[in-house]
Structures are given as structure tokens and as C-alpha cells.
Amino acid sequence: MVYHHKDSIRDVLEAYYKMNAPIGLVPTMGALHHGHLELIARSQAENAITIISIFVNPTQFDNAGDLEKYPRTLEQDVAMIKELAGNFIVFNPSPEHLYEDDVRSQSYDFGGIEKEMEGAHRTGHFDGVGTVLSLFFKALKPTNAYFGEKDFQQLQIVRKLVEIESLPVTIVGCPIVREESGLAMSSRNKRLNETELEEATLLHKTLLGATERFESHTIEELKKWAIHEFEKNPNIQLEYFEIAEADTLTSVSEKKKNTQYRVFLAAFVGPVRLIDNMALN
Numbered sequence: 556m557v558y559h560h561k562d563s564i565r566d567v568l569e570a571y572y573k574m575n576a577p578i579g580l581v582p583t584m585g586a587l588h589h590g591h592l593e594l595i596a597r598s599q600a601e602n603a604i605t606i607i608s609i610f611v612n613p614t615q616f617d618n619a620g621d622l623e624k625y626p627r628t629l630e631q632d633v634a635m636i637k638e639l640a641g642n643f644i645v646f647n648p649s650p651e652h653l654y655e656d657d658v659r660s661q662s663y664d665f666g667g668i669e670k671e672m673e674g675a676h677r678t679g680h681f682d683g684v685g686t687v688l689s690l691f692f693k694a695l696k697p698t699n700a701y702f703g704e705k706d707f708q709q710l711q712i713v714r715k716l717v718e719i720e721s722l723p724v725t726i727v728g729c730p731i732v733r734e735e736s737g738l739a740m741s742s743r744n745k746r747l748n749e750t751e752l753e754e755a756t757l758l759h760k761t762l763l764g765a766t767e768r769f770e771s772h773t774i775e776e777l778k779k780w781a782i783h784e785f786e787k788n789p790n791i792q793l794e795y796f797e798i799a800e801a802d803t804l805t806s807v808s809e810k811k812k813n814t815q816y817r818v819f820l821a822a823f824v825g826p827v828r829l830i831d832n833m834a835l836n
Contacts, residue, residue: 557633557645561653561694564606564646572696576603580697580724582688585609586626586742587635590732594701597729599641606695607636608646610653614660615683621828626745646695653690660686665715668804672797672819673708673830684709685716692722700724705731705739707817707832708804731831733759739831746827754790755824761785761796762833765818769835774798774808777818785822794821794828798835 558564571578579598583591587609598605609632616622633645650658660682663669669681692700702710710728717726732740737759738752747755761784765777772780778796785793797806801815810816816835821828 556637556643557647559647559649559652561648564644564695567644568604568606568695571604574603577698578602578696579605580608580691580695580700581605582608582610582691582700582702584611584625584742585632586628586745587632588732588740588742588744590703590705590740592635592639593732594703594729595636595639595641595643597727598699598701599639599643601727602699603642605641605643606646606697607643608691608695610646610648610650610687612683612687613650613658614654614686615680617678617680624746626742653687653694661689663716663719665712665719668708668711668715671708671799671804671806672795673821676794676821681709681712684712688713688716689720689722692717692720692724697724699727701727701729703729703731705741705831708819711804737763739829741829743827743829747824751790751824751827754788755829757785757788757791758820758822758829758831761820762818762831765798766833766835769816769818774810781820790825792823794823796820801834 579602581594581598595605595607609629611625611627613622629647636645663682663685674681702713704710714726717724734740736756738755761781768777781796785791797819798816799806799819801817817832818835819832821830
């Protein structure tokens, strides 16, 4: 069920290629949680077989310490997957094998969306994302690939990647899955202690507050309000709070009619960096 080499997993997929049966791909970096399981369930409902990739991609980390500390729980992940119903296989290649001994990212022009928010704060991040997903799509040839909207900017980047490289895969965005507290489910949450998990709910509360105030406040007023909310808790450091057009991800300073907006933020809860976003209108 767990494959480490492209040739061996392609041998399994060959029968599906010949039948023209739909193949789903759920790319993950492991440390699976209920949010991942929702993506897998969606893929299982829409495809003959689902590939779950578990791969901590080194080229999308701009911080070596963050890469080193990223949770790696392959045995637990596989055990969790085995509890699921459906037809699936796991792909867990080494970086050297996937990148064919040249572990570095390509340089992409995603039309400017790679320079906003996450791109502005994580040098080369989206080049790494684009590179690894291009490798996965070309090696596995999925029909559909599933991504959570928690990484909404990444979702738009992947859609642009498919367009740029003319890849025959449909990108499916899935709603954010949240804890009962409102905190967006993330593999990084496993690095938070109980106090930090409680404090991290500030991210979701701030997003909700922004949606409630969006019609009655200017963008500048919303930003000042959000910054003030985070200043109340010295254990959380706000990295950015941006309001952007949903389609272009361009950060805005003024609202326009007939335009959809989303609010995005990133913050450090102790040493752990978390992101979240929400539709505003």
C-alpha cells in the first residue's frame, strides 16, 4: 500500500490509465488530521482510486529550522489511512528520488500572486510548491487533485501552475475544516501545547470579527482593529493581516463594488507559524 518509487506506483496505476478511470491525488506533507481525511473522502467519492502522497517538500521551506521541526509521522499516518474505506495507495518518495538527485526548485512566474502575503514573507516558497506539484502531476498523471482552502493562496497558485504547464488535471478546492474552537486544522497544530492551542483561537476570532465589520469599516480601520486585537496577547505575534481580491489575491486599501474579498492572516503562536483566511462578502 505504501510506495516509495515512481515506477512501482505507476505499475499499479497503469490499469486505471488503460481504462481511462479517474484517479484522485491528495498531496500532503503528512501528520494527517481530520482536514486531510475530508480531502481523501472527497477524492474517494469522485475517483476510482486515490493516491495520498506523504512528502515533506524541502524546497518550499525558507527556514531550515522549520523544515527540521515539521512533524513526520508516517507510521501513524498509514495506520489512520488503513482505517478508511475505499480504494487508495500511499506515495512516500525520498526527496532524492522524486527530484532525481537535483533537489532544487524551478523559478515560476505566477502572474504576481506569488508575491503577495505568503510569497512576501517566505522567499521561494511558491517556487518550491510549484516544482513539487509539477513533479507529482507529471509522474502520477491524476485526473483530479484536492487541496484545502486553508492554503487559499496556494490553491490559486496550483490552478495557475496547471494553466502555465498545460497539465491535464482538475484542481478541486475544498472548504476549511476547523476544530470545535474554530482553529483551522493544521499539521502544525501538533506542535502547540494546550495553552497555545487556546491562544491560537485568536486567529479565527479575528477573521470572524473582520467579516462582521467589513461593511461598516474601511480597510485601514479593519487593519488597525486587527493589529490592536493581537497586541492584547503578547504570546502571539501577528505577521500580516491583509484583505485581498478573491480572484487576483491583490491586497487592497479600498473596497470596490461587485468585487469578492477575502481576509488573510499569519501569526506566530510561540514558535509555531499558523495561517488562516475567510471570505468577507
